[in-house]
Amino acid sequence: MIDKLQLVLDWSEVWAPLIPMLFYLFNRHQPAYMKPVLIYLFIAFFFNLVGDIISFYKIYLPSWMQSNNPLYNIHSIVRFVCFGYFFLLLRQNNFSWLKKTLPLLSIVIILFNFIYLEDFGDPAHLSGNLLAAEAYLLLIYCILYYLAKLRDEDGEIGTGPDFWIVTGLSIYVVVNFFVFLFYVPMIDHDSLLAERIWNVHNVAYIILCLFITKALYVSSRYKFAI
Amino acid sequence: MFLLDISLQSRVIIGISAMVFLFCSFLVSFISNQRKKLKYQKNLQLIQQQQQQALMEQNMLLEKRVRERTVELSEQKDSLQSALSDLKASQLQLVQKEKMASLGAIASGIAHEIQNPLNFVNNFAEINAELLLELKDLLELENTTLTRRGEMNMLMTDVINNLQKIHQHGKRADAIVKSMLQHTRTSNAQLEETDINELVSEYLKLAYHGQKGKEGSFNVNLVTDFSEDIKKLKVIPHDIGRVLLNLYNNAFYAIREKQKVAGESYEPIVVVATRKTDHSVEIRVKDNGTGIPDAIKAKIFQPFFTTKPTGEGTGLGLSLSYEVIKAHGGELKMSSEEGIFTEFTIVIPA
Numbered sequence: 001m002i003d004k005l006q007l008v009l010d011w012s013e014v015w016a017p018l019i020p021m022l023f024y025l026f027n028r029h030q031p032a033y034m035k036p037v038l039i040y041l042f043i044a045f046f047f048n049l050v051g052d053i054i055s056f057y058k059i060y061l062p063s064w065m066q067s068n069n070p071l072y073n074i075h076s077i078v079r080f081v082c083f084g085y086f087f088l089l090l091r092q093n094n095f096s097w098l099k100k101t102l103p104l105l106s107i108v109i110i111l112f113n114f115i116y117l118e119d120f121g122d123p124a125h126l127s128g129n130l131l132a133a134e135a136y137l138l139l140i141y142c143i144l145y146y147l148a149k150l151r152d153e154d155g156e157i158g159t160g161p162d163f164w165i166v167t168g169l170s171i172y173v174v175v176n177f178f179v180f181l182f183y184v185p186m187i188d189h190d191s192l193l194a195e196r197i198w199n200v201h202n203v204a205y206i207i208l209c210l211f212i213t214k215a216l217y218v219s220s221r222y223k224f225a226i
Numbered sequence: 227m228f229l230l231d232i233s234l235q236s237r238v239i240i241g242i243s244a245m246v247f248l249f250c251s252f253l254v255s256f257i258s259n260q261r262k263k264l265k266y267q268k269n270l271q272l273i274q275q276q277q278q279q280a281l282m283e284q285n286m287l288l289e290k291r292v293r294e295r296t297v298e299l300s301e302q303k304d305s306l307q308s309a310l311s312d313l314k315a316s317q318l319q320l321v322q323k324e325k326m327a328s329l330g331a332i333a334s335g336i337a338h339e340i341q342n343p344l345n346f347v348n349n350f351a352e353i354n355a356e357l358l359l360e361l362k363d364l365l366e367l368e369n370t371t372l373t374r375r376g377e378m379n380m381l382m383t384d385v386i387n388n389l390q391k392i393h394q395h396g397k398r399a400d401a402i403v404k405s406m407l408q409h410t411r412t413s414n415a416q417l418e419e420t421d422i423n424e425l426v427s428e429y430l431k432l433a434y435h436g437q438k439g440k441e442g443s444f445n446v447n448l449v450t451d452f453s454e455d456i457k458k459l460k461v462i463p464h465d466i467g468r469v470l471l472n473l474y475n476n477a478f479y480a481i482r483e484k485q486k487v488a489g490e491s492y493e494p495i496v497v498v499a500t501r502k503t504d505h506s507v508e509i510r511v512k513d514n515g516t517g518i519p520d521a522i523k524a525k526i527f528q529p530f531f532t533t534k535p536t537g538e539g540t541g542l543g544l545s546l547s548y549e550v551i552k553a554h555g556g557e558l559k560m561s562s563e564e565g566i567f568t569e570f571t572i573v574i575p576a
Contacts, residue, residue: 116230117230117232129232132241136244136248139248140248143248143251143252146252147252147255147256147259150256150259151259177241177244177245178241181237181240181241182234182237182238182241185234185237
């Protein structure tokens with residue numbers, strides 16, 4: 001039973017994005033700011049599918065194809081780009097300078113990371129620093145969103161689809177910041193613990209996908225209400 | 227490729243520091259935001275209080291003004307009411323005056339009509355008294371001869387004749403009074419079958435003699451043209467009579483005024499005519515007097531409008547006449563040319 005549950009969790013990065021994707025297929029009319037999130041879902045599904053296939057069937061693959069680390073790196077960059085663009089599309093006038101600065105900062109971090117700290121194509125383990133930095137920058141976006149909502153005089157928190165996406169993302173990045181930060185040392189010290197800790201990431205990812213589904217539902221309900 | 231290695235301790239410090247920094251930044255930003263909001267709320271409250279204060283002051287001022295204005299309006303209302311009462315009283319007085327004027331004209335006419343038979347009565351009564359005295363003297367004589375008997379018979383015959391004449395003229399006066407009363411009774415304000423030609427004629431006589439009574443030198447050429455095919459109409463004779471009297475008096479006034487300026491060559495004429503149309507009867511009163519200027523033509527039927535000097539007219543005559551004819555379902559029309567003529571036409575539905 002535990003093995004089966006573990007299998008389900010191991011493949012969660014593939015099936016979890018399918019939930020909002022399927023919901024979207026039946027509720028296609030969504031606001032413009034949802035577009036980056038939807039694009040992310042399709043890309044993430046593709047990368048996660050390929051990544052899991054590589055992870056589970058690497059013994060059948062040639063040696064140069066046995067590492068899924070570059071896919072995770074690209075996934076991380078794509079996630080940052082998509083959600084960063086999502087936050088820019090939200091009509092919030094507060095902290096706009098900081099929001100525009102964060103992409104530049106991310107470029108600097110990515111370059112610094114792959115020049116001085118990690119190897120982009122490292123076959124041994126994923127780029128924990130990159131993922132942690134990405135999670136941290138996304139968390140800043142989320143906090144800026146909540147602050148802007150609090151500043152807004154007539155802003156109602158918790159009613160729009162954007163709130164559900166940001167909340168799901170906040171949970172994902174807060175949980176995974178420490179997972180990503182300590183994942184590489186953890187593999188070196190206790191690979192079994194690292195594998196189990198990755199389940200935490202998977203659960204957080206399922207939560208993110210469910211919150212995105214909720215956002216799509218709220219958005220479609222808004223449309224009908226109008 | 228040489229890569230820097232970050233130790234676990236460093237990762238812990240970096241991770242915790244990053245999160246603490248983020249949390250503190252959020253906290254500072256949140257607190258500053260709340261303080262700003264509080265300050266804004268306070269300012270808003272202050273402004274609201276100031277506005278409320280100003281509003282209260284304005285309200286008080288407004289209430290004070292309303293009270294003052296109410297007192298003012300109340301005073302104005304009292305004053306207007308008093309003025310209205312005075313005006314109503316004046317109006318009643320004027321209407322009464324107009325009635326009295328009308329009555330005066332009628333009385334004057336009646337007096338003239340009765341004067342003639344009365345003169346006869348008086349004269350014949352005087353003659354009879356003399357004849358009876360003569361008869362008495364003859365009866366007192368002792369020897370009554372045949373000649374004296376004949377004289378006495380003649381005297382008796384004269385007395386009887388005179389008494390018959392007195393009776394005849396007395397009856398005439400009685401007929402006149404009865405006829406006038408028929409047309410001047412105010413209590414009888416009901417529609418009656420009336421001979422229009424007779425009514426027009428009688429009131430013309432009344433008006434003429436009334437005018438003559440007031441002004442002995444008054445002279446006018448009265449021309450009448452009564453249509454014979456007019457049947458009796460249901461009208462209130464007294465009311466129509468008053469209208470006619472009013473029109474005749476106006477006509478006489480107009481020719482009298484013109485006489486003053488026109489000289490001896492002027493021949494004053496008043497034409498009174500009746501005519502039957504398809505559905506109505508027309509009574510026309512036309513004079514060749516001063517006429518009515520165009521500027522005042524629109525006002526002549528307005529109450530209290532008059533061109534006569536103070537004391538001579540109330541300004542109600544034509545107004546009341548208009549109302550009377552309207553009440554009969556008819557029309558009172560006027561056409562005039564200044565200095566040439568004025569013609570009033572009464573149209574009464576047949």
